[in-house]
Amino acid sequence: MKILVVGSGAREDAICKSLLKNSDNVVFCAPGNDGMKMAGIKTIAINEDDFDHLTKFVQTNNVDYTVVGPEEPLVNGIVDFFKRKKLRIFGPNKIGAQIEGSKSFTKKLMADAKIPTADYQEFTDLKQAHEYLKTKVSFPIVIKADGLAAGKGVYIVRILDDALEIVSELLDGHKFNTRKIVIEEFLEGEEFSLMAFVDHKRFYPMPLAQDYKKIFEDDKGPNTGGMGAVCPVANISSEIEQTAIETVLRPFVNELYQQGIKYTGIIYAGLILTKTGIKVIEFNARFGDPETEVVLPRLESDLSEMIDKILNHKKIVQVEWQTTGLNLGVFAVSKGYPQKPIFGNLGDKEIFKNCPLPVNYAAVRKEDHKLYSNGGRIYLIQTSASNLTDAQRIIYQQLDQMDQTNIFYRRDIGKNSI
Structure with a gap:
């Protein structure tokens, strides 16, 4: 094809x-x-x-x-x-993609399908949002831009002054072209990602993955588009995985269909395991990034044939996945990312050609036999191993050999999957 x-x-x-x-x-x-x-x-x-x-x-x-x-x-x-x-x-x-394009659209879908998620309020008016923050909430809270924000429109806020400033940036300054925000309760627990191929009412789950959104080790600093990922997730049991499929994915797919949205493509569920059970953080309308970089290498079935069958609305009898070991991916990002990434030389292209590990390229441009960064997240190096310790050793040995002048990476990706 x-x-x-x-x-x-x-x-x-x-x-x-x-x-x-x-x-x-x-x-x-x-x-x-x-x-x-x-x-x-x-x-x-x-x-x-x-x-x-x-x-x-x-x-x-x-x-x-x-x-x-x-x-x-x-x-x-x-x-x-x-x-x-x-x-x-x-x-x-376009209608189906609103599960990612509008937080409020998706919250309503989840309410209709009785899918557990964080309590929330929506605001378009700055004054009303400020009044709500001053009188109705206990911190920490989560503030989300309603539309697309390249993975950077979610803020975990611990004090009122910061909340007031962020809301002003979004509703008054229209950062990320925001016209509406969602303020929701802060959920504590273990986060994980569940993706699935969807063909109207049929769906085919992928193995669980876990991404690391914070810029610094120990999940500190601002959110990024994702600093790395691991698949599968060792500390999320198969029972919890099945519960997520049956209480989140299945009712969400069914609700879309019942509301006349014949969804074809990928659904991504960002989930959190709290003390009271699984709750949804977000839904996305496409493959996750960086989860895809560690999930798809584990696919043993022919991806092109799977997609062809879905587009023809033919049932896929079985999807084969690798069942042993794990895949780990770590992003090298520009220094200064995510606020003010500094672009620069990444070294001779032969360094990358000779890299023994798989490299997934992102914001990279070539000039005079050299590669240069051209954005925040530059490239991801990925490996597979029988355990996390070996995977981290392999991947960080390789990253440490790359030109360090203009790159930065977290050194604890996979830390939750012990």
């Missing part, structure tokens, strides 16, 4: 490489990045929001179907655009 993957990050790199496990496939990535190109992925210089040129490329090159990686084109209606031109595309339509 000929397949187009839309996006440019490490997640899309991982999707492409999983599709290329079938050597008969030809895989394009638009726009991709220079690291992917160096790794042999066919990148196409079309932006992910240029729906017209993307569809023309698909038609001209007889692409069998398209896979959408990032959330923004999904929320902006890329699937609807492709379908109007009778082109096959894997992802939810």
Whole structure:
């Protein structure tokens, strides 16, 4: 098959490489990045929001179907655009993508489906939000931008003054183009991620993963798009996993269908195991990042055939996953990330070509045989091992050999999976 993957990050790199496990496939990535190109992925210089040129490329090159990686084109209606031109595309339509595009939309869905989540209030008015913070809440709390914010629109706030400032930035300064916020209770417990392939009422869960969003060790500092991930999650039992599937994933998929949303694509559930049980932190409308980089390498079934069957609404009899060991991925990010990333030289490209471990490229550009950072999260190095200790030793030995001038990484990824 000929397949187009839309996006440019490490997640899309991982999707492409999983599709290329079938050597008969030809895989394009638009726009991709220079690291992917160096790794042999066919990148196409079309932006992910240029729906017209993307569809023309698909038609001209007889692409069998398209896979959408990032959330923004999904929320902006890329699937609807492709379908109007009778082109096959894997992802939810614009209405379905609102599970990520609008926190309030998803909270209402969860209430209808009786799925447990944090108590919350919505605000569009700054004065009302400030009054609520001053009189109605006990800290810590969570403040969320209602729309897309590239993984950075969630704040855990411990004091009133900080809360007032953040709400002002969002509702008055319109940071992340925010017009509505959600203020919700702070949940304590063990976080984990559950993703699934979805075909209307049918769904196929993936192994649990755990990502690390805070910039510093011991989960300190501001949220990022994700500093690394591990799969599976050793300290979440198979019983808890099954409970999550039956009390969160199944009712959510059913609710979407009952409300007339025929969802096709990936559903990502960000979950937390609290003292009173599993609760939902968020739903996303696509593969998680960086979870995808550690989950898809464990897939033994043919990803391209699975997606083809889902697009044809044919039942997948069985999905095969690796059942031993674990996969660990750690992001190298630009110094200064997430507030003010400093871009710079990453070293000679041969360092990456000779790297013995799988590398998923994100914000990378090539110039004069050297690679340079071109954003906050630069590349993820991934490994598999029989246990966490070995995986951490392997991956940090390799990261420590990379040029350290302009990169930073957490040294405790996987710490919860002991």
